[in-house]
Structures are given as C-alpha cells and as structure tokens.
Amino acid sequence: MEAPPVTVMPVTGGTINMMEYLLQGSVLDQSLDSLLHRLRGLCDNMEPESFADHELVYLLKGQQGNPFILRARRSLAHPTAPWHLRYLGQPEVGDKSRHALVRNCVDVAASHSLPDFLNEMGFRMDHEFVAKGHIFRKGALKVVVSKLSRVLVPGNTDNTEPLSLSYLVELSVLAPAGQDTVSEDMRSFAEQLKPLVHLEKIDPKRLM
Amino acid sequence: MADVMNVGVNLEAFSQAINAIQALRSSVTRVFDSLKDGMKNKETLEGREKAFITDFQDNLQSVNRDLNELERLSTLVGRPSESHPLHNSGLLSLDPVQDKTPLYSQLLQAYKWSNKLQYHAGLASSLLNQQSLKRSANQIGASAKRRPKVQPSTLVLPIQYVDDVISRIGRMFPDLSIELFRPNGTSAVLLVTLGKVLKAIVVMRSLFIDRTIVRGYHENVHSEDGKLDIWSKSNYQVFQKVTDHATTALLHYQLPQMPDVVVRSFMTWLRSYIKLFQTPCQRCGRFLQDGLPPTWRDFRTLEAFHDTCRQ
C-alpha cells in the first residue's frame, strides 16, 4: 500500500525536541535521611515534596525494529490529577565527553482515559511499578529520590513489595537539544552529593 | 320642659342664694370691722367693755343668721347636673346665642374626630408592633435606650432552630439540594442547587433572607481562595435576569411574624425554575425573546413568562 505523505511538522503546539539529561545512582535505606538533609540544604528553599506514583510501561510492537515504549504515570496521592504520559528516546550514542546521559523526551498531560486509549492504539502494558519518594529542585535541576516497589497483583497498588533495600536517586534536567552546558552543572551538583551518593551516567542498554 | 321649669326654680333660688352670700359677706365684714375698731370711748371701763361685747355678740349672731339662711337656700339650688357627657362644657349648649357662636357643635365634631383618631392610632400601633418592618437593628436611631427591648425576637433565633427549618425545607423538595454554611459567625449562607439548572447563594440573617444571587449549574460558586463567592454575578445574562427576579421575590414574600414560611415560599418559587429552559412563555408561547428564555415566574401561579410578557 502506498503510504500517504507524512508531514514533516503537523505540530500546532507543544515543545519540540526536548532532551532529558540524566544521572542516576542509588542510596541504601539507612543513608536516606542524611541524603535528604543534604539535598534540603543544597536545593532551592522549599518544603520537601513527597509523591506516590503508579507507573505503567506500555509497548507497541511493530513489524520491525524495537518496540515503541511509553510510560504512563498517575499520582496515587492526587487521584484527580491528570495522567502523565512520557516518551523517552534512545540515548544518544558516542560523545564520551558529555557527563550525562542524553535522550529525547516528550511529556504529555492526558485525561484519565489514557489506558483505554493506549490499548486502542495497539499498546500493551508490559510492566508496572509504584514509586514513592521525594522531589527536590535547584533551578532547572530536578532531584528525585524514590523507592520502587513491584506490584504483586496487577492493577492493585495497595499490594506492593519493595524491589530492593535502597532508594533510586535521579538527577535530571529538561533542555532543548544542544544545550550541553547543563551537563556541566549537573556534574558539579553531583560532586557535592559525594560521598553520600555517586551519580553516574548509566546506559540502560548495558543493563539489558 | 320639666328641665326648663327646674332651671327656672333654681334660678330663683340662685339669686336668693347670691343675695344671702352677699349678706353673709357684709356681716362677716362687720364682725372684723368692729374687732378692728376696738372699744369705743365710754365713761367707764366696764361700760366700754360691755358695749364692745354686746356689739360683737350682735355681729356674730347676724353672721350666724346669714349663714343659716345660705345653708337653707343651698339645699334649694341643688347640685349642678353631671349627666352631660361633655361635663361642664355641655353647659355651652345652654348658650342662647348659639347661632352666632356655634361653639358647641364644633366642639362635638372635634370630639368625634379625636375619638376616631385615637382609635385608629391604637389599631395602627398594635399592628406595627407585631410587624416590625425594621430589617436591621441599626435603623432605629433616636430611642437608643429602648432599642434592645423593642426588637422583635425573630431576628435572634437559635442556630439550631434555623438549621432545623432549613433541613426541613430541604427534605420537602427532593430536587433542591441545600447546603448550609456559616462563614462569618452565626449568619447562615445557603448554597441551593436546583437540579442541573442553577445554583443560588442565599445569604440569611437569622431566618430572614438578606440577599440572593443565582448562577449557572456549571459556574463557580467558590472564589479562588475556596470561600463561597457571594458577590460576583453570573456570566450569563439569563441568570443575571433570574437574580434580579429572585431579589424581587425576596421583597414580595414578607411575613415578619413567620419567617420560616417566607423561606419556604421563596424556595417553592425558586423551585419553579427547574424547567427554566424547557418551558415556553405562557403568554407569547415562544422560548426566546431577545435571546432569553422566560425568566419571570408568577409569585402566585408560578407560571413562566418573559420579562416583557408578564404584564
């Protein structure tokens, strides 16, 4: 079948080509409090914000190539808030000089019909988990300290089991493509968290 | 005619009595004159004393005689008649020159008027005392001392009673949902939701409705800080119009002795808006006039009319 012409830019709104710069690390449960105190001291003066989210990871398998992955998140603490749908691209290869992992990122706020809609689009839920933790900001930098738990009975977020004895620590920035100076800022911020936590550039592909 | 005869006889006795009084007065004067003059010059002291005493005795006797005479006459005169309704002013009717000075008939008219006036004033005052038109205590002004006593008690009803009345009304009308708030002290504010048509905010003072504002079912009733917004008007012309009519209804339904009846009547009237968008005008038969549905509801029959069709 002849494919109809694909428009280069059917976009009427939205922010195109945003990149996520990411550093990751982890901290043992025992050291959590010291890390939180350190972060409160370093970050913007704000009340620490906690969150409890349920994330569902959807896959769309095509005829060829890798499946298309979308992450749908909803807040357990604020059930009426919109869902958050996130697309994360493949990490940019090469460029060893950069200090952070860089990948394409699209964030969409969506209505509660999102799971049904994704199913209709052909997406299938691959796995789900619950993330509970704290969020800090310093300018454009975002620090998320969260505990990941697996969902024992599909769909039941009350019945969970922690994945490990540690907390995941993520330092991320959203910026338009090409602004590599932010990775410098991230590195210097990460330096200040040592030795409580070592934030590193981790390529998810290596772990697969 | 007997009266006239009587009066004639009495007049005779009167003139005699007046003469007797004059005689009594002159004899009394003589007693004091002789006492004032003292003893008269006589040859001997005994002679002087004797003459003075006999003189004095004579004078006293004549006083006594005149007094007796007066007493005798006074029984003849009798008491003045007290049977007349206007008491002594009734005697004016006896004035023979009545034609020239119609005092008496004028007096009677004035008396009648004053009687009526007093009667009506009495009625009015008792009515006014029952139906206090004062909706706020501050308007009285002058009689500051008496103010607290004069106030009718319906302005200060226990909170519990107000709650009861409101919840009873809420149960009466299943399509009206009434929520009661007390954002500032004891005065209640009602949020009335009528079906899926409109929301009305009713500001109460005790059981008196002070103010009402009507908005659309999907409009905000809370301001940004989460409080009930009792001031800003609806964005829609139809509900601005309904607000105006509801304010008219507040003034129409007034029965200060039974404020709960007023609230009930108002709610009954408000409930007739459940078919605001569904009922055509009872006069012109159309739904729209100048882009508005029939926003007026008759106070008695609750029939729907356009504002301009209601006369």
Next chain:
Amino acid sequence: MGVTCVCQVPVAEGKSVQQTVEQLHKKLEQLGAMKQGSFFVDCETYHATSNASGQPSKLLYVMHNSETPLSCLALFEGGPFLTADANFDVLMVKLKSHFQNAKGHKVESRGARYRYCDFLVKVGTVTMSSSARGISVEVEYCACVVPGDCWNLMKEFMQSFLGSSVPELPAVFSSKPEGLFVPTDCMDTMSQYLELFSKVRKQQVLPGSSVR
C-alpha cells in the same frame, strides 16, 4: 461549556460558499449578534502502518479547537477519547513509524465567532486540501449544560437564522447511555465536528457535488 450543536448548512442555490457564509453573517447581525473574533477547528487523520492482530486498523483522529488552545483531542471513531496537552502532537511525530499522518485528509473549519446573549455561534468554512467544501455552523447555548433541557430552545434560536435547515438533535447526545440528562463536555462538540468532517470527506468522492 454549554450544550452545542454542530451542523452542516447547504450552500444556497446559485451562490458560492463564501456568499452563503456572508448571508449567514448578515442574518446574525440583523438578529443583534456581536462578532467576537474568529475560531478554528482542525482534524488530522492517522492510520496505523501495521497491526499485529491483522484486523483492519481504525483511524485515529487528532483534533484542535481554538476554544481550548492548549489542548489536543485524540479520538477513535466511536471512542475512546483522550484529552491531552499540545505535546501530544509531538508524540505523534515520534510515533510516525507506527501511525502515519494522512496529510491529504486534513480537514479544518475556520470562520467568525458571534455572541448573542448566552449563545455562541460559529460559522465556519470547511476546507480540505485548501479548497472550500462546505459550511459548518456551531451553536452553543452556554447557560445550560443538559442537552435534553434546552434543545427546543436552541432549535427555536437556530430557526431564526437558519430557517428550514435546522438539524435534528445531535446523535452524540441521544446515543449516550445516560440519555440526554447528563452534562455535556467538549468531546461532544468534537465528535460532532468529526462526524461533519467525515461527511465532507465522503462528499468529495461524489462526482456531482463539486463546490467552489
């Protein structure tokens, strides 16, 4: 968000689309309606390039409405619907290997927006591949949210400027399981536009219906 009714108005005989639209404007202005800016509604069509199950793929529509400029509405014919923010468009670009945009199928309606009391009237020219294909009229009664309550009232209003071409009650309302007596949302409006747009698209196939 009030109750809306979207309908297609036939082009008057011997007149062009533009002339018919102007005629409608004149009628509205005579009625006392005030012009308040302009509006647009557009609709992109996507279809899946492949589907594992082998069933014929449904078409995915992504729509925008100038009344909700920061939102993007995605829908399949017959549901489900999704309301998302404007980044959904970006996501569709990312998804282009799975969902292809049928560019030639982009339909939009643009025109003037009129206000008359609590009514909002939008008269739009429906264009597809940059040629005018019809006229859409959207009437919204903003003061009421329940279609069953105010339908007769709206009909009377539409009669006053559309004359005989007044539509029947939109099917989106009557097909709801709860009936006519639930509040409407913007999806009701958009699915009416979608219905109108697909009618316009099919019209194109008919030989005798060429419109200027």
